[in-house]
Amino acid sequence: MGAVARKAKTVQQERVIGEQGERTRVKLLEAARQVFLERGYSATRVDDVTKKAGTSHGAFYLYFANKQDVLEALAVETADHMYALADELEGIEVGEAGYQQLRAWVGRFVDAYERHSPVVNAWITAEMEDSRFDQLGREVLGQFAGRIAHTIERGVDAGLRHPVHPGTAAVALVSMLERFCYFWLVRGGPFKRDVVIDTIAAIWYEALFGQRQQA
Amino acid sequence: MGAVARKAKTVQQERVIGEQGERTRVKLLEAARQVFLERGYSATRVDDVTKKAGTSHGAFYLYFANKQDVLEALAVETADHMYALADELEGIEVGEAGYQQLRAWVGRFVDAYERHSPVVNAWITAEMEDSRFDQLGREVLGQFAGRIAHTIERGVDAGLRHPVHPGTAAVALVSMLERFCYFWLVRGGPFKRDVVIDTIAAIWYEALFGQRQQA
Amino acid sequence: MGAVARKAKTVQQERVIGEQGERTRVKLLEAARQVFLERGYSATRVDDVTKKAGTSHGAFYLYFANKQDVLEALAVETADHMYALADELEGIEVGEAGYQQLRAWVGRFVDAYERHSPVVNAWITAEMEDSRFDQLGREVLGQFAGRIAHTIERGVDAGLRHPVHPGTAAVALVSMLERFCYFWLVRGGPFKRDVVIDTIAAIWYEALFGQRQQA
Amino acid sequence: MGAVARKAKTVQQERVIGEQGERTRVKLLEAARQVFLERGYSATRVDDVTKKAGTSHGAFYLYFANKQDVLEALAVETADHMYALADELEGIEVGEAGYQQLRAWVGRFVDAYERHSPVVNAWITAEMEDSRFDQLGREVLGQFAGRIAHTIERGVDAGLRHPVHPGTAAVALVSMLERFCYFWLVRGGPFKRDVVIDTIAAIWYEALFGQRQQA
DNA sequence: CATGAATGAGCTTTCATTCAT
DNA sequence: AATGAATGAAAGCTCATTCAT
Numbered sequence A, B, C, D: 001m002g003a004v005a006r007k008a009k010t011v012q013q014e015r016v017i018g019e020q021g022e023r024t025r026v027k028l029l030e031a032a033r034q035v036f037l038e039r040g041y042s043a044t045r046v047d048d049v050t051k052k053a054g055t056s057h058g059a060f061y062l063y064f065a066n067k068q069d070v071l072e073a074l075a076v077e078t079a080d081h082m083y084a085l086a087d088e089l090e091g092i093e094v095g096e097a098g099y100q101q102l103r104a105w106v107g108r109f110v111d112a113y114e115r116h117s118p119v120v121n122a123w124i125t126a127e128m129e130d131s132r133f134d135q136l137g138r139e140v141l142g143q144f145a146g147r148i149a150h151t152i153e154r155g156v157d158a159g160l161r162h163p164v165h166p167g168t169a170a171v172a173l174v175s176m177l178e179r180f181c182y183f184w185l186v187r188g189g190p191f192k193r194d195v196v197i198d199t200i201a202a203i204w205y206e207a208l209f210g211q212r213q214q215a
Numbered sequence E: 001c002a003t004g005a006a007t008g009a010g011c012t013t014t015c016a017t018t019c020a021t
Numbered sequence F: 001a002a003t004g005a006a007t008g009a010a011a012g013c014t015c016a017t018t019c020a021t
Helices: A020-040 A046-054 A057-063 A069-087 A096-127 A133-155 A166-186 A195-210 B018-037 B046-053 B057-063 B067-088 B097-129 B130-158 B167-187 B193-209 C021-040 C046-053 C056-062 C067-088 C098-125 C132-158 C164-188 C193-209 D019-039 D046-053 D057-063 D069-089 D096-127 D131-157 D168-188 D193-209
Strands: none
Touching: A020 A046, A020 A057, A020 A069, A020 A096, A020 D069, A046 A057, A069 A096, A069 A133, A069 C132, A096 A133, A096 A166, A096 A195, A133 A166, A133 A195, A166 A195, A166 B167, A166 B193, A195 B167, A195 B193, B018 B046, B018 B057, B018 B097, B046 B057, B046 B097, B067 B097, B067 B130, B097 B167, B130 B167, B130 B193, B167 B193, B167 D131, B193 C132, C021 C046, C021 C067, C021 C098, C046 C056, C067 C098, C067 C132, C098 C132, C098 C164, C098 C193, C132 C164, C132 C193, C164 C193, C164 D168, C164 D193, C193 D168, C193 D193, D019 D046, D019 D057, D019 D069, D019 D096, D069 D096, D069 D131, D096 D131, D096 D168, D096 D193, D131 D168, D131 D193, D168 D193
């Protein structure tokens, strides 16, 4: 049946964006972030975004090719934050100081998750439908897991027993962190921030360096 | 991609289903499970399901009110499995025997996840758009977390130090397990089953009972 | 800017069309022919077609992928008629009998043009935008021109002087015929059928065989 | 592809255009000519024109009310050339000298067509959607046909047999010329200029004055 | 029970045109 | 004069759902 050559879509010709345009673009990005949170990625309509941004429907297409495109812009920003967070994991040490470092880091992760959760979740949804996001997701996960695995291995070299396979444990720990934040911050679980951070930091610490010496 | 939750209209008032009808219904359910896996829940069209099931488009509406309805049927079945799994957690003990029980249990969870992953993921997606699934999800998570928290508390009563808040740790552990299986079995991570089970069981064990005594 | 992979369009899966469906399909084809005539190809909206056909908007997409697809269906049919017409040119002879054959043939061409003009014109418009139609157009023109050129060459072999280059003259004659019919039957020029046919047949005859012997 | 004739709104009330403005206007006209050639009239977007002209999008509306308006400006210029060409037909005589005059004239027509083809084709497309162009087209065709018919009639008065109805033959000849040039120069047919001109001039000559006396 | 044709709401995207700067 | 951001009216197309057979 229908197979007549379809003209290539007019690829939006790299419009140069002025100051006013940039402001509108940011408004749209923030609105999208917002709507992704409220309705989820697949249920989000371009119209929801423009309504929230207070622009016309058409304005959206001045700055983005489509829904995926906005998500991509947001996701890249988020990925950068994530990379930075992952890098901060490098210096964690054994001992009480290390535990405190870890605790602080988990706190920062939680903050970041809270800010970026709409994007993360949209992203996860989109992974199923678009391989580009899948790829980006793998990269970020890999970055995290690599840092953690490295830390575990350092512990092992230092003579600490480790109950687990570093690469696998690393992904498990990230999974835990990410998913817990999801249940807590997105789905709205009844947890207290301090307790959460203590609990997660403790589990991480033991997985990284073994039993903690407590008073 | 119109997938906003649309209220089911005339829920087929208690149609009595004969033997042939039951077979068709099952074909549709299995097809749906399959398609949810391949395309994700929101991207799944009724047509994809009927095509895969080899029935007519119309047949679908003889057995289900809509897409959510199929998912619900599948989800209830999955939830039952999950409840059963959660119950099996009850008896876990301290010591090497307990570790082995835990290990076996994690193995069973992995098996169950593999079988039910299409439903679980569809479900997670749907939670965002339909409060029914949100509720069901909370219940299952609660069931798991409750059992685990209980186990941790038993350990505490038995004089084991516990570095963490039981209810929070419980959710964290379930999060880890669920998410890891997702990255591994759905997204396709490069992990080896034995290593995964060992690693996860070890982390769980330590979170439940503290440092394991190893040879 | 926007370049995230766009999912391949769901190619309409070779639906099997029943009797009722076939009737609808024909209604849509005839309606399209009609609207192409009234508004021209580019100005034609799918909605115009469905309105004229008395079907819903959606029905259109059950049978055609898009506007081009309908035109293609019509164009293929038209091309077949044209090929048949072209073949009939083969036997034309020198002399009064040949002139009468030619006259009759021009008459049949005019009839065919009248029936197919909406398609022809849509087609010509579409050639500019879609290479598939361009190709088809070349083929039909080539078929006609080939037959005519052959006839001219036969005349030359028979010792008739020919003032012209056969291949070029052939295209010129077809151009004349097609375009005249356009001005006359589509644009609505004030010509009388008999006169037109006589005139055109006469010009053709002379181009094919040289001066006609008249009483 | 919204191209339904939209009535021009505020036709820029007689703006006085300075020198710089005039240059911009000309740039836009030439760009439009160019784009009409490349993409066809209906597929042409105002944006294509301004991009090619190197002006801002808004500048277009400083000089033209809309797409039709540009075409009209170009078409009027083209029509003037055509009128001039038509007038040159007047003096054609019988005999070899006349044939040579005709030959030269066809050559000039071809030159003119080549230059004006984008406009001619845009125009033909627009005729279907806008009666202004239809009218202009009729006038030009009428002008040509009138001159030719007149020439044929002069031949008849001079005692030449003519196989055809002058008015009808006139339109047929113009049709041939126009359409051939289209297939050749726009669509890109494999013809050689000399041969084309000879062939067409020959057919015209015979239709005008009957069989040519050849050496 | 099963079928598949028909419907139409809903979403995406494009572009001519206006307007503030 | 020129610019380019914004607007919104059309289209285009998809798909859940209904219904006649």
